[in-house]
Amino acid sequence: MATESVVHTAMTLHDHLPVLQILVPFIAAPLTVFIGSRALAWPISFASSVVSLVIAWLLLMQVIDGDVISYHIGGWAPPLGIEYRVDAANAFVVFLVAAISVVVLPFAKVSVAYEVPLRDHALFYSAYLLCFSGLMGVAITGDAFNVFVFLEISSLSTYVLIAAGAGKDKRALTAAYDYLIMGTIGATFFVIGIGFLYMGTGTLNMADLAQRIAAQGGNRTIEAGFAFILVGIGLKLAFYPLHLWLPNAYTYAPSAVSAFLAATATKVAVYVLLRFCFTVFGPAFGFEVLTLQYVVLPLAVVAMFASSFVAVFQSDFKRMLAYSSIAQIGYMLLGIAFLTETGVTAAIVHLFNHGITKAALFMAVGAYVLRAGDTFYNDIAGLGRKMPWTSAAVVIGGLSLIGVPGTAGFISKWVLVQAAFEKGWWPVALLIVASSLLAVIYVWRVVEVLYLQPAREDSTATEAPLTMLVPIWVAALACIWFGIDTDTTLGAARTAAAGLLNLPGQ
Amino acid sequence: MIRHHLILRVITKMLIGPIMLFALYVQFHGDYSPGGGFQAGVIMAVAFIIYGVVFGLATVQQVFPPWLVHKLLALGVLIYAGTGVVSLFLGYGYLDYGAFTPDHPEHGQHWGILVVELGVGVTVTGVMVAIYYAFAARTPAISDEDW
Amino acid sequence: MDWDFIVGHVNYWLFIVLMMTGLYIVVAKGNLVKKIVGLNIFQTAVFMLYISVGKIDGGTAPIFPTDMKIDPAVVYSNPLPHVLILTAIVVGIATTSLGLALIVRIREAYGTIEEDGIYQIEKDIAAEEYRLHNELKSRRS
Numbered sequence: 001m002a003t004e005s006v007v008h009t010a011m012t013l014h015d016h017l018p019v020l021q022i023l024v025p026f027i028a029a030p031l032t033v034f035i036g037s038r039a040l041a042w043p044i045s046f047a048s049s050v051v052s053l054v055i056a057w058l059l060l061m062q063v064i065d066g067d068v069i070s071y072h073i074g075g076w077a078p079p080l081g082i083e084y085r086v087d088a089a090n091a092f093v094v095f096l097v098a099a100i101s102v103v104v105l106p107f108a109k110v111s112v113a114y115e116v117p118l119r120d121h122a123l124f125y126s127a128y129l130l131c132f133s134g135l136m137g138v139a140i141t142g143d144a145f146n147v148f149v150f151l152e153i154s155s156l157s158t159y160v161l162i163a164a165g166a167g168k169d170k171r172a173l174t175a176a177y178d179y180l181i182m183g184t185i186g187a188t189f190f191v192i193g194i195g196f197l198y199m200g201t202g203t204l205n206m207a208d209l210a211q212r213i214a215a216q217g218g219n220r221t222i223e224a225g226f227a228f229i230l231v232g233i234g235l236k237l238a239f240y241p242l243h244l245w246l247p248n249a250y251t252y253a254p255s256a257v258s259a260f261l262a263a264t265a266t267k268v269a270v271y272v273l274l275r276f277c278f279t280v281f282g283p284a285f286g287f288e289v290l291t292l293q294y295v296v297l298p299l300a301v302v303a304m305f306a307s308s309f310v311a312v313f314q315s316d317f318k319r320m321l322a323y324s325s326i327a328q329i330g331y332m333l334l335g336i337a338f339l340t341e342t343g344v345t346a347a348i349v350h351l352f353n354h355g356i357t358k359a360a361l362f363m364a365v366g367a368y369v370l371r372a373g374d375t376f377y378n379d380i381a382g383l384g385r386k387m388p389w390t391s392a393a394v395v396i397g398g399l400s401l402i403g404v405p406g407t408a409g410f411i412s413k414w415v416l417v418q419a420a421f422e423k424g425w426w427p428v429a430l431l432i433v434a435s436s437l438l439a440v441i442y443v444w445r446v447v448e449v450l451y452l453q454p455a456r457e458d459s460t461a462t463e464a465p466l467t468m469l470v471p472i473w474v475a476a477l478a479c480i481w482f483g484i485d486t487d488t489t490l491g492a493a494r495t496a497a498a499g500l501l502n503l504p505g506q
Numbered sequence: 507m508i509r510h511h512l513i514l515r516v517i518t519k520m521l522i523g524p525i526m527l528f529a530l531y532v533q534f535h536g537d538y539s540p541g542g543g544f545q546a547g548v549i550m551a552v553a554f555i556i557y558g559v560v561f562g563l564a565t566v567q568q569v570f571p572p573w574l575v576h577k578l579l580a581l582g583v584l585i586y587a588g589t590g591v592v593s594l595f596l597g598y599g600y601l602d603y604g605a606f607t608p609d610h611p612e613h614g615q616h617w618g619i620l621v622v623e624l625g626v627g628v629t630v631t632g633v634m635v636a637i638y639y640a641f642a643a644r645t646p647a648i649s650d651e652d653w
Numbered sequence: 654m655d656w657d658f659i660v661g662h663v664n665y666w667l668f669i670v671l672m673m674t675g676l677y678i679v680v681a682k683g684n685l686v687k688k689i690v691g692l693n694i695f696q697t698a699v700f701m702l703y704i705s706v707g708k709i710d711g712g713t714a715p716i717f718p719t720d721m722k723i724d725p726a727v728v729y730s731n732p733l734p735h736v737l738i739l740t741a742i743v744v745g746i747a748t749t750s751l752g753l754a755l756i757v758r759i760r761e762a763y764g765t766i767e768e769d770g771i772y773q774i775e776k777d778i779a780a781e782e783y784r785l786h787n788e789l790k791s792r793r794s
Binding site: 177180181191204 | 676679685688692695696699702703706734737740741744747748751752755756758759762763771775778782783786789790793
Binding site: 011012019026027030031036071073075 | 573576577579580581583584587588590591594597598599600601602603604
């Protein structure tokens, strides 16, 4: 609150970037409802996504050297007021979300027009924008309770977006309902955890929480808070035994929604886990170290194998990708559980690389749905010759999923293996490689179906339209680009990891 | 059909006015006494819902058509966010109400909270009525004999 | 674990009972509406936890007198948890109405809101899909 004695220096637009990041899509959402025009809904969404991406880039450039931007909502200073705090870690995540949105939206125009009834379009894009701004809000805020609010904004709109797939398959409704129940339990657990932290420390600001927890050490209240937060976020990020909502949700949601969610929603949840594990509780918090080592690490390894194994036996390309997502989350959790700088770097890099890989693959799924009606292996058999460009992108995405050198997926797995060796846990390193072999099998099945099997006689599929091909190939080329030029991603991830672990910046 | 439930109809008509008035009271006294946009919005919505319950969905949708409900619930959010945008353009932080009267920030806070609460009230009214419409429109109308 | 401990933590005991009741309903009941009711009880338990934490012994309503002459002897309750939970309540309403809206759509699409019935229908759809695809496969090879 500004008092009368304080002379106010006018803030420039540049100072407002952190709040504009959230505000632009957040205002665009009610605007699409208010205008109510189906024709204008997409242009508004796309324009606000582009503006968000520009802002995210400007923010990332400001904090890439290890600086921190703090923005006070309503002029109330933290720890009392809500603070938006931008550092390398969340600027990186926000940039990923905004970039994915800008790539997915051009693809969504055709895909959504095909999969979602026309009269729902204005509301669909408004829910999309809310989800988009909610995800960025989760990443950018520095207030623990505000995380919950943004998490629920994004989750509630996600349920709507998934249910929008009901026009094509009615099972989207039960998928959305299941996710609603599980997601709400997760969010409520998260709130209980925040409540315990507030009882234990009397503050909600993350930086302030970190100081007070460090000062008083762990006690039963704070340990309970950590456990509740871990389980709550675990539900949101499809942490292995809590992942049951994910396969159905991703399978029956409209393809554009699957592409956007697979690339961003779970990644933002991983970021929240990183933020709580490292900034708020800190690696000095003994209870956390034990939990990560004896609970999260084994479960992450189980996730890598069990989900990959299930993915091998799927007969639907989209569902296979959903199971592969759960397995890939395992790699990120593994990186976190190492509790070293290299491990966290691996988690952040994999978060980004897997995001673009899955975006490319799920968008290709959308192209197959448009041309072949479905993505069962029988329906897409032989499409490698009929849809050469889409299928080539699937091959690139698949290679990145396996982690073949020259693709983005290789970089993150390489850093992860490095982290395992650094820690001296060579069995874990072997397990990472072994689970990648499972990825070879499930990716090969798709490639075999696409290229080596004859097409259905009644198949009339032709190459996907250019508005779909361009986004698919932007994501696919990004998989290759970030597999060769690693300075940008790895550099940003290192700075982010150093910031999270409170190491001196590099 | 018109002749049924005479007492219900008369009492409802008598109540709707005071309910709306009370909603406005709660709305505009929210800044320094218990109340505010959330409560006022719900009370205001009750006025429409009770009208719909007694006189039928079609009647209340003539007064408050669904397209208007959608516009209003979006408008409320725009009012709230727009207040912040105005303070932003005046060179202050987002939602820093001191921006409206820079030489006396407390007055600005009064104005700011009034406008913001108005936005909340409009949205909550819209959302509550929209939820009622969404569910009421899906069920088959109850025939007169089933009362 | 003496008597004072039990009485002194009465709000926590109630919170645990209410929370577990809600969670049990969500898990055990097959009716989708009952699941939403259970979810509501579960969330309400959390609201109660927050609100009871804000209460301070002998604390009055946290409204300062208009002349801002605050008597240091007066104890005020902590309003912050209440404000936080106001947000959570609104989120809860949104979740409930969205859940119910989904149930209405599920009922229109499936004709039932019992979990068993829905599961059976989905199993039939999946079996039908499987049969169709096997047929296609065998015809091709």
